[in-house]
Amino acid sequence: MAAMLMTSSRRHPPLNFMKKPCWKVGILSILSVMLVMLYISSKNLTLVQHPIMVKMVERMSKIQESLGIQSNYSALEPSYPVPFERRYNESGCYKRKPVVAIAPWQRVQYGGRWNGLKLPVLVMAGGGNLGNIMSNYASIYAIGRAYNVTVRINKGMHQQLMSIFPNMTINALLNSTKGIQKLAFLRHYVYGNVEAAAAGLLGPHIFSVHGCPVEVQLFHAYSCEIRKEFTFSPDFQEKVKEFWLAKRDFVGDAVRVGFHIRRGDYIRYARKRGRKLPNETYYENAMNFYKERFNNVVFVIASNDREYINKTFENHTDVIFVPGTNREEDMAILASCDHSIMTVGTFSFWTAYLAGGYVVYPGDFYIPNYPVQKERFERAHMDYFVPISQKPL
Structure with missing residues (x-):
């Protein structure tokens, strides 16, 4: 019981701002306001992909972690190797939370819908060989779960994967998507503009995600679900x-x-x-x-x-x-x-x-x-x- 209590406290650190440096809280607030203003006011998504914007998001994440707001969820096990059963909860899923770039209190909710789908909608374009496409799918799946946002995959990607893994739950986007806005995958740990879109910071739009994301820090938190998604035919x-x-x-x-x-x-x-x-x-x-x-x-x-x-x-x-x-x-x-x-x-x-x-x-x-x-x-x-x-x- 004592071990369980210790584990719980490590996974969910208390938020005590009174003991945290005030200057960090101030910088975090300023960065948050700047990001929201830039995201909402900008119709040109190249701004979001600018290195300065990416660095700003990364800096926010580091400050959040130092304040205890956004924990990295350090390893539960003291050393390697340890028994497998200690890694999993009662459902057989890995005991971990996703390492996200944008905290819940920074996100924006919208009431709009497109063809019955709650906006924003993120559509994974997919590309590459089998391993790459599976990484695309797992990453967009985790984005949907971590941010509670609508996600879809394109028709070609859906057909290719469904023939191998018929248990997949993400549907293809079959409707016309005029005015769809492209988001290029940025090769950073912080999955900058895609997480920003998922968090509602880019507005209630339909976004097409390109590149080859392998966001293990996100989808590993849903390892049990991912393995079910990738059940062979x-x-x-x-x-x-x-x-x-x-x-x-x-x-x-x-x-x-x-x-x-x-x-x-x-x-x-x-x-x-x-x-x-x-x-x-x-x-x-x-x-x-x-x-x-x-x-x-x-x-x-x-x-x-x-x-x-x-x-x-x-x-x-x-x-x-x-x-x-x-x-x-x-x-x-x-x-x-x-x-x-x-x-x-x-x-x-x-x-x-x-x-x-x-x-x-x-x-x-x-x-x-x-x-x-x-x-x-x-x-x-x-x-x-x-x-x-x-x-x-």
Whole structure:
């Protein structure tokens, strides 16, 4: 009981402005008024995307956190590793609140509607490969939940995802949207202009969200719901059963660790930014992490470079490969594993995220503003994501 009381107090810090620096409260008030005035008076959304505006929102968030208004919700667990059951509430959902940029008292409510939908309405345009589109969906889902705002996805995105995940609850926007206003995704932790639109600061309009958001600090708070949204269709579930049935003699009762290795176009992507992809040393370190913790482990490997993984793991007796028929089936199989090893890319991230369990990732792989790397996971308090070095341990 004492532990529960301590946890509760940490998650919901008391608001005591009398003990807080008055100058911070004053600056926060001034910034809030300036933002609201600029947002409401501006019909040109390029103003919102200006770096000064983004910095202003970021500064507000930092002041809010220092005042105890907008908590970062520091990790509930004292150290790693901890039992899984301590991370989840009675419904099986992760015990966390979203890290939002705009507090409830800063938001604006409207009574207007468009075709029966409460305004404002945010429509995710979507784009990219499967992992990117799933990130788009999860981010707009979390925006809708965190800000209680109407969200939709475009028709093409809806058709593509629905064929894989028929349990999705966000509908497509099928009506004509003349005068729709575009919001470009800004590569900042504070999801500036989109959160501003969701909070009502840009007016009662319809907004089209572009880019490729991977806002883990928002959607991780709804991890239980996100996993339900991304429930694979019966066809893919049947293929997963067939895969494990064919491998039952080899796998037995072993702990299954999904392992996705992204290569192909990512080799050039990393090189252009002065980085190298996770190497064989990282693979060994990551696999040893699980071998040291479990007596019997099988690694289930998928990649977009089949020749590479066949050669790299040809002498490993504890490895099996996914069929590689299509990416959706590969993801479904990896998501059915007990734990995961990821490398880079959103596809790799989602195979691990859907699987649950512990996730090992390259902790020293860094590209500024890259959406799936150590600083993002730490900001979202994803404490079951374990960074492993690419250097010999």
